[in-house]
Amino acid sequence: MSKIDVVVTGLGATTPLGGDVASTWDGLLAGRSGVRTIEADWVERFDLPVKIGAALAEEPTERIPRVQARRLDRCEQVALIAARQAWADAGFTEPTDEHTDVVPERLGVSIGTGIGGPVTLLNQDDLLEEHGIRKVSPLTVPMLMPNGPAAHVGIDLRARAGVHSPASACASGAEGIALGYQMIQTGRADVVIAGGAEACIHPITIAGFAQARTVSTRNDDPAHASRPFDTNRDGFVLGEGAGVVILERADLAAARGATVYARLGGFGITSDAHHITGNHPEGIGQIAAMNEAVRMAGLSAADVGHVNAHATSTVVGDIGEAAAIRKAIGEHPVVTAPKGALGHLVGGAGAVEGIATILALYHGLVPATLNLEELDPKVELDVVAGEPRKVELSAAVSNSFGFGGHNTALLFTPA
Template identity: 65%
Template sequence: MSVVITGMGATTPLGGDVASLWQGVLDGRSGVRRVDDLLRGFALPTVIAAPMAVSPDTVLPRVQARRLDRAEQAALVAAREAWADAGNPGAEPERVAVVIGTGIGGVSTALAQDDLIEEQGPGRISPLTIPMMMPNGPAAWVSIELGARAGTFTTASACASGAEALSLGVRLIRDGDADVVIAGGVESCIEPLIVAGFAQARTLSKRNDDPERASRPFDAGRDGFVLGEGAGVLILEREEFAAARGARVHGRLAGFGVTADAHHITGPDPAGTGQIRAIRAAVAAAGLTAADVDHVNCHATSTVVGDLGEAAAIQAALGDHVVLTAPKSGLGHLVGGAGAVESILTVLTVRDGVIPPTLNLESKAPEVKLDVVAGEPRAQKVRAAICNSFGFGGQNVSLLFTSA
């Protein structure tokens, strides 16, 4: 059963919708800046991040926004855009499902309310604390907003959460549980505790004096990733349902692979076997061969070890002909939102025949043997493209997209 993409929505460090996101990556813009204001004066080794360019609480009605965690706000903004882009599919509510992934959930609410209980006591805690901080909050609010009753699901697989949500959306359609699935991912966790935790793990870039050049996937001078925030949502439909209503189709989610390293809680398997299996599974599920895949939108976060491992895994799984790009160079790492936002970019790459450039790739690491687009966008027909997402816990998701 074929699954098509009829709607897309996003709010990211490059803008508050898909159009600004796409134009931003094609223009080679960066959403990374100093965020001393968000880190509240803590002396942290990293003081850069990539916040959403348009704060979601300025888009939603004020009363509604106050009842939601920032992650829930972002998910709603992206879902509304995606639903409108799909032309309001009109399916029976019992045939519409929601899957929204997140790595952490409403951490901003949890931290703010913890500060409040320590300063003013338990009587001052908001009665909305639990629904604002629960990880399934974004999916639940999207379900309520759009009247989706076929099931509401939350994937929580760290940086692979958004991509895993899309894979689950395909399963729901193929299993006959839904005709339409609102699927995506979200994260908003630019908080002192989170930044400090990543910094202590020595995974963040320390290029505080040069924020826009800090995230540099595949570059020999990379020194860690940059934390970002945002949301991406795609409307997945059973092809026959979309055709019957005359829907415009952006592309197809033709295959996926989900594997586990079972190796280390934060470090990838150095042999890359889990990543290789995920890529190969996505290709096989789509009924294609490695030779049919022209492009990979890489997970590539700009860490010293991770980028090299992924490049080697791609080469082993697909060969030497594929062309790579790494959008976290301008977006930062959106954690649970990354896989969904980057899937949107992959769909647009296939649809429009243009591969966005990787920023800050000034001296490619010699271990990376594959072609990485840098400098300017590259016009190229892309028959099939992989989008990779890999998360702490050894969780690997590869999604394969083809044209409409």
């Protein structure tokens, strides 16, 4: 079976830097931070050691009617916002059962989440304990289920070729895009709405990560807390948001005169089989994922000029990934780490950073890694710091690695 060219024709996002792709991209280029002090009263009530997070720059109710928003978990809200943006950006009209630009039976969805809707679960449990069953919402299960974000997007945009919701921790968004590519390659769909979403800044997640000592406690300086590859990094900052791309058969995109941002040339999905939270010490899964993405694209490591690093700002993780990039790709790529500005969007991270990688290719401009003041000497890579860097790229890789040993690498080439 011959390989089908798969291209990206639409982009959508809502993040700590902005309520859409344009404002998020502008924030990355300008070096703005999306990390702020958490204003919720529960921070003091539980005396949490971590008082910072990367909350959405724009509340979902600014784009979704409040009546509809009340029927959706926050994770579902951000997925729907990003998907609608991407759909419109691809030039598609609002779908109906009678007519759409894409036959519904040829339209798929693949939107991942790492955590899903536990905020709904915990809030409804509080109501049950305080007021009894009569106060529990009949929408509790549809709001908390991890396939909720993908399912709501599928219903909203009339997708009937299949709706998938990979849950691979911090690799979920990237895996969502990879599975969307597979849907097209295997002939199941012509167009796929793909990406990831997360919205779980909550005392239980903050407390859990704090107890594991994986998050930054730089409470007195939120904007400088997330510091990928920096010598003084002390952990990641939990964020929320969603990113969605429209993947489409290249021939169909050309026939309708669509704008093409990039070509998705290949991907690699591997698993470490090593530890539930720690990466393999030799980076074998990360290296294999990048190698497979390059192989699938029919390229060599020398062709990859840019790597969007997963780099969360943890002491051990950043060093391990840097070594893996050197072994898989080499020391020549221009590297950046958007989590310095965005925080860690967990299930949404791989999709939002995939969009950043696409735009770096599209504009020939790689954003700087925010807060990188002193590169860790163990990071033997060309990491962009200070100002964005103009580059001419023939291929770029975006990495996403998650708890459980999940590794996904996406490879994009210019349109």
